[in-house]
Amino acid sequence: MKSSSKLTGREDLVLVGRVTGAHGIRGGLKIHSYAESMALxxxxxxxxxxxxxxxxxxxxxxxVKPHGRGLLMGLESVNDRNQAENLIGSAFFIDKSRLPVLEEDTYYWFELVGLSVYDTTGFLLGRLDGVIPTGSNDVYVVKGKINGRSRELLIPAIGDVVLNIDLESKTMIVDLPEGLLAEP
Structure with a gap:
């Protein structure tokens, strides 16, 4: 996701959604939320x-209220459709301290994106670029150069594959399933 935001470099904030449209004539906003819960x-x-x-x-x-796959939201000082339309494309951030505490060995996606991903031999596979939710387990999107070629690996986020995540050193160690690195 591309962002020229002045806030993206702030370690105390996390991106939680974007304004995708105006709703009604009283300043309602359509929101695409990256959060799993409206509790934020x-x-x-x-x-x-x-x-x-x-x-x-x-x-x-x-x-705030649910609306289809997203949310509808009203913000102070946004009282008509024109004001709401001026906010389309805006990104919203909240302080990380408002996020619920997770169970051990559970991570927020924003904590994982950017980690350097290594295999069990210490070979750098690339950087974790995104997370795809699949229902049964997430899939990590890792982009890097392997054998001189740009590659994108889809790595299942399961315990047998992801052996270690170290947020302090910003690394992940994986034991790739056989054939995952095979040339296309």
């Missing part, structure tokens, strides 16, 4: 937005 979006809570022009604003959530 509470009435009265503040969010930081990076607007399409690159400016940053802190706003308070007035209301």
């Amino acid at each position: 979006y509470q009435t009265g809570e503040g969010i930081m937005l990076t607007l399409p022009d690159g400016s940053v604003r802190t706003m308070t959530i007035q209301w």
